[in-house]
Amino acid sequence: MNEIAALFRRLSHGVYVIGVADGERRSAFTAAWVTQASFDPLLIVVSVNPQNASYDILRAGRAFTVNVLEHGQTELARRFGTSSSRDHDKLAGVSWHAGGNGAPVLDDAPAYFECEVQDRHPAGDHELVVGGVVGGRLLDPDAAPMLYAETGDMDGSSALFG
Ligand SMILES: Cc1cc2nc3c(=O)[nH]c(=O)nc-3n(C[C@H](O)[C@H](O)[C@H](O)COP(=O)(O)O)c2cc1C
Known part of the structure; x- marks a missing residue:
């Protein structure tokens, strides 16, 4: 990995x-x-790559959830972060329900x-997407949030610094 x-x-960062x-x-x-x-x-800000398939849905629906990942939930980070919903339904096979704003809430998120x-x-x-917080829940107060460092180069970003 280069110095930059x-x-x-x-x-x-955390991972969400x-x-x-x-x-x-x-x-x-x-x-x-x-x-x-x-x-x-x-307010919560999310920096979103407009090339993500999810971006069009986010723009049109104007609703999103921020599901906090817990230390060790690497497979969830990988499932949602290394393939596109253009190619397959990433929510299939994961336990989730629609939140109050309609956006998916992962049942395993703390x-x-x-x-x-x-x-x-x-x-x-x-693009910086600014969201007004309209709801939310802390389901497991003892869970330690996942740190970005735990994901290594899962996002492939080390190649993007030139
Ligand atoms: C650890 C990790 C962190 C990521 N952080 C972001 C981020 O902050 N913003 C973003 O737009 N994409 C981020 N990504 C990339 C998207 O999750 C990835 O491009 C995803 O495949 C997009 O899915 P979609 O096309 O179904 O919307 C991250 C990926 C990983 C693995």
Whole structure:
């Protein structure tokens, strides 16, 4: 891994599965670039690659969930982060239900947020999607959240720093 890629790995992130819905069209993808952005109102920002199949659903439906992954849930990170819903239904075979905003909530996630899209801002090859938090639950207060470092180069990003 080159030095710039290693440097950027010093930014700490969690790992999340972002569920999206537009009516009955649903999908989900893994994301590490997720952060709280405001207390009042409560806002969460997700940096989304517009090439993700989930992006069109997110734009149209304006609803998403942020499913927190727990330390060790590497297979969920891989399932939702290394293949596209263009090719297969990533939610098939996973236990989930529709949240209050219609977007998928993973039953194995120790915590989740429900958001409604308030704003979108271009950011280079990604887009910052700002979500107002409209719901959420902490189901397992003892679960340690997964850290991005645990996923190694699962996202293939080390090759993207030039
Ligand atoms: C650990 C990890 C972190 C990722 N973080 C992001 C992210 O923050 N934003 C993003 O748009 N894609 C991120 N990805 C890539 C998407 O999850 C991946 O491109 C996915 O296949 C898109 O699925 P879709 O085409 O079904 O929407 C990440 C992948 C992994 C494995």
